[in-house]
Amino acid sequence: MTDRLRRTRLYVPGNNPSMVQNASVFGADSIILDLEDSIPVSEKDAARILVRNALQFLDFSNTEVTVRVNDSSTPFLGDDLFEIIPAKPDAIIIPKVESLKELKKLDIQVTIIEKENDMEVGSIKFMPIIETAIGVVNIEEIASGPRVTVISPGGEDLTADLGIERTKEGAELSYIQSRMVVAAAAAKIQIIDTVFVDVNDIDGLIQSTKKAISMGFHGKSCIHPIQIKPIHEAFLPSPEKIAQAKKIVEAYEKATRDGTGAITVDGRMIDVPVVIRSQRLLERARAGGVDV
Amino acid sequence: MKNAIDREIPDEVKGRKLRPFQGNDGYLPEDRFIPATRMRAHSSSFVRQKKKVLSSLKEALVKVGLKDGMTLSFHHHFRGGDNLMNHAFEIIQKMGVKDLTVNASSVQPVHSPLIPLMESKVITNIEGGANGAPGEAISRGKLDGLLTVRSHGGRARAIDSGDSHIDIAIIGAPTADFMGNLNGTNGRYACGPLGYAWPDARMADNVIAVTNELVSFPNYPVSIPMTLVDWVVHTDVPIGDPKGIVSGTTRITKDPMRLKIASTVIDVLDSAGIIKEGLTFQSGAGGISLASSYFLMEEMLKKKIKGSWAMGGSTAALVDMLDRGLFDYLLDVQAFDVTAVNSLRNNPRHIEIGASCYASPFNAACAVNLLDTIVLGATEVDLNFNANTVTESDGRILHGIGGHQDTSSGAELSILAFPLIRGRVSVVVDNVTTVVTPGESIDVVVTERGVAVNPSSKHFDEITNNKRLNIKSMEELKNEALKLTGPRKPIRFKDNIVGVIENRDGTVLDVIYELAD
Numbered sequence: 001m002t003d004r005l006r007r008t009r010l011y012v013p014g015n016n017p018s019m020v021q022n023a024s025v026f027g028a029d030s031i032i033l034d035l036e037d038s039i040p041v042s043e044k045d046a047a048r049i050l051v052r053n054a055l056q057f058l059d060f061s062n063t064e065v066t067v068r069v070n071d072s073s074t075p076f077l078g079d080d081l082f083e084i085i086p087a088k089p090d091a092i093i094i095p096k097v098e099s100l101k102e103l104k105k106l107d108i109q110v111t112i113i114e115k116e117n118d119m120e121v122g123s124i125k126f127m128p129i130i131e132t133a134i135g136v137v138n139i140e141e142i143a144s145g146p147r148v149t150v151i152s153p154g155g156e157d158l159t160a161d162l163g164i165e166r167t168k169e170g171a172e173l174s175y176i177q178s179r180m181v182v183a184a185a186a187a188k189i190q191i192i193d194t195v196f197v198d199v200n201d202i203d204g205l206i207q208s209t210k211k212a213i214s215m216g217f218h219g220k221s222c223i224h225p226i227q228i229k230p231i232h233e234a235f236l237p238s239p240e241k242i243a244q245a246k247k248i249v250e251a252y253e254k255a256t257r258d259g260t261g262a263i264t265v266d267g268r269m270i271d272v273p274v275v276i277r278s279q280r281l282l283e284r285a286r287a288g289g290v291d292v
Numbered sequence: 293m294k295n296a297i298d299r300e301i302p303d304e305v306k307g308r309k310l311r312p313f314q315g316n317d318g319y320l321p322e323d324r325f326i327p328a329t330r331m332r333a334h335s336s337s338f339v340r341q342k343k344k345v346l347s348s349l350k351e352a353l354v355k356v357g358l359k360d361g362m363t364l365s366f367h368h369h370f371r372g373g374d375n376l377m378n379h380a381f382e383i384i385q386k387m388g389v390k391d392l393t394v395n396a397s398s399v400q401p402v403h404s405p406l407i408p409l410m411e412s413k414v415i416t417n418i419e420g421g422a423n424g425a426p427g428e429a430i431s432r433g434k435l436d437g438l439l440t441v442r443s444h445g446g447r448a449r450a451i452d453s454g455d456s457h458i459d460i461a462i463i464g465a466p467t468a469d470f471m472g473n474l475n476g477t478n479g480r481y482a483c484g485p486l487g488y489a490w491p492d493a494r495m496a497d498n499v500i501a502v503t504n505e506l507v508s509f510p511n512y513p514v515s516i517p518m519t520l521v522d523w524v525v526h527t528d529v530p531i532g533d534p535k536g537i538v539s540g541t542t543r544i545t546k547d548p549m550r551l552k553i554a555s556t557v558i559d560v561l562d563s564a565g566i567i568k569e570g571l572t573f574q575s576g577a578g579g580i581s582l583a584s585s586y587f588l589m590e591e592m593l594k595k596k597i598k599g600s601w602a603m604g605g606s607t608a609a610l611v612d613m614l615d616r617g618l619f620d621y622l623l624d625v626q627a628f629d630v631t632a633v634n635s636l637r638n639n640p641r642h643i644e645i646g647a648s649c650y651a652s653p654f655n656a657a658c659a660v661n662l663l664d665t666i667v668l669g670a671t672e673v674d675l676n677f678n679a680n681t682v683t684e685s686d687g688r689i690l691h692g693i694g695g696h697q698d699t700s701s702g703a704e705l706s707i708l709a710f711p712l713i714r715g716r717v718s719v720v721v722d723n724v725t726t727v728v729t730p731g732e733s734i735d736v737v738v739t740e741r742g743v744a745v746n747p748s749s750k751h752f753d754e755i756t757n758n759k760r761l762n763i764k765s766m767e768e769l770k771n772e773a774l775k776l777t778g779p780r781k782p783i784r785f786k787d788n789i790v791g792v793i794e795n796r797d798g799t800v801l802d803v804i805y806e807l808a809d
Contacts, residue, residue: 021776022549022740025549025552025740026548026552026740027552058776059772224548225548225549225551225552226548226551229555288760289758289759289760291759
């Protein structure tokens with residue numbers, strides 16, 4: 001789960017039957033059936049039931065299916081967990097997480113529901129979204145919290161909390177992104193970038209994705225299926241990098257077979273982290289349709 | 293007897309002998325033949341004195357001798373804005389004439405006033421196609437005779453060959469001159485080409501043009517020439533409604549599902565090696581087809597590829613491609629939007645063609661046979677790739693064929709692209725309700741949930757080897773849809789045959805029965 005490919009994570013409003021039914025067809029690596037911001041208060045109940053039934057009866061194929069529940073300050077979280085956890089999503093996305101304490105409390109609630117439903121304890125993973133300055137300050141402990149496999153910044157709420165304007169270039173979030181990338185790496189979990197809100201600006205989306213990749217993000221959230229393909233293309237390594245990664249992995253496999261210790265490729269010593277990075281790069285290339 | 297696609301076709305229905313479908317290219321006429329056409333002649337002084345111009349359609353109908361049992365033809369270039377057919381039948385009904393056959397390139401929902409005339413047997417047969425309420429009325433047995441559904445190419449063939457003899461062609465013309473030259477690109481009711489009416493003008497015993505705008509001679513450029521037009525009716529009764537004739541500029545869909553399907557279409561074309569220098573293709577105005585055109589344009593620009601020609605129904609998208617030099621020419625039998633009409637009027641590389649030149653299988657050459665690819669839709673497709681465009685999943689006749697049979701038969705790579713689930717039912721089924729296009733004409737089915745390639749397609753290996761495509765069998769697509777929709781309620785029919793689906797060569801692909809429910 002932790003290491004799976006999550007180049008794209010598509011938000012789908014949980015109150016729209018057609019969109020929920022077709023959520024997995026657009027090729028996103030992961031989908032978020034949303035019960036939070038995209039659902040008006042008057043439709044929270046209906047969305048919760050629709051998402052529960054979708055989880056129980058629809059085949060989402062190999063797509064990772066997650067549900068964004070409402071945050072702990074609302075009266076909806078308890079009902080969300082009670083309905084959604086037994087329907088076994090791969091993970092729940094928890095908005096506005098600010099502390100480890102919050103996650104621990106949630107872990108207890110989810111554990112109780114898992115036990116009541118004869119589920120494996122810990123099977124439902126947590127994917128917190130950091131949307132406040134306090135959350136950023138506490139990011140290291142949140143990243144190493146129970147069940148946490150992925151963390152993400154929430155761009156809109158973060159800039160609002162900081163009292164600054166969000167721009168297309170996103171320079172205002174650079175410090176937060178960098179800090180979160182380090183926290184995720186330290187906790188050995190993945191980090192997925194916030195959404196790019198202008199669905200008509202595909203060039204801007206590609207730039208934003210390339211920046212996220214260079215910073216160390218594993219994926220990018222999307223608000224419209226049209227954003228998936230450009231993000232996947234941005235994640236596609238160059239033919240030169242693919243060729244180099246192939247050489248490294250093949251050399252490593254040969255060395256393993258031959259029982260040789262040190263590996264060199266093109267005269268350079270290769271250590272295990274480089275091999276792992278190359279394997280991941282090839283996985284991204286394969287997911288992008290490259291025959292490697 | 294059973295035809296080549298295993299459909300039971302009666303030898304005869306309502307006095308008409310049927311020739312069963314024998315496969316594409318399975319039937320060709322035995323020899324050349326020359327159908328009889330009537331000589332037209334007015335004296336020179338008669339024409340000079342503008343006596344060819346009449347002030348009412350009734351007067352023209354009296355002059356040509358309208359009587360019981362005749363066949364009248366109409367074009368559908370005014371689409372949802374057509375007032376002429378309804379106006380003509382208001383007059384005809386008052387004249388007390390009965391048992392008429394309407395041969396129209398398409399009967400549209402706007403022609404619903406014809407339904408009571410079917411019930412009163414003023415109209416007893418319809419040839420062409422029937423969309424919306426008139427089609428549904430036929431499904432419910434309101435037409436005494438038969439609906440003969442033909443593709444655009446099939447209709448042209450039937451008229452050219454004399455299989456469908458037209459007594460009176462009534463041709464709505466946005467502008468006409470007193471000699472009878474007709475033009476579709478000028479005037480209040482500009483609709484673009486008049487190509488569907490070209491066979492009618494050439495072959496009908498009598499040709500009546502009806503216009504609201506009489507312009508000075510010569511009405512240039514000429515679409516239908518004065519040599520073929522017997523009478524010009526200049527009337528104040530509006531022949532069309534501009535709002536329904538052409539839309540504003542057709543815009544690309546924002547529906548992510550359709551965009552995804554269109555994007556997959558481009559991947560399929562790329563796999564099959566179709567996107568290459570000199571490409572020829574046709575696009576319609578439907579959401580997926582139009583989006584495919586835009587994506588193709590992007591791909592051609594990216595690959596620095598130039599096509600040779602494209603074909604309409606033309607839209608702003610095709611015009612844009614023409615203007616950018618992605619094609620040398622745009623061949624056009626009908627226009628869907630204002631941009632396309634303006635382009636036909638102003639751009640000499642935008643060329644009007646007639647329905648026979650577009651798609652008739654029985655002439656010396658037709659354009660569809662040179663297409664590299666075509667992207668089409670369908671209401672149903674079965675496991676043998678047979679496609680239905682005419683009846684809905686509940687058995688009602690709601691659409692025509694358009695160029696479906698013609699383009700899919702002629703193109704190098706024919707693609708059906710549609711959302712797998714439509715109105716809560718699966719589009720992929722075991723057996724289509726009505727076979728409209730035989731599976732042998734279809735190469736690929738593209739849906740949002742996977743791509744199925746016809747095993748008999750010569751592009752099978754190229755496309756199925758592309759790992760970026762989600763390749764599935766038709767059976768898998770059907771089962772995937774059924775998991776979401778559940779099984780369909782069977783349709784109950786009576787024994788009465790209400791319609792015949794002709795292949796473009798005039799053989800019979802299927803028959804349509806009256807609905808029981």
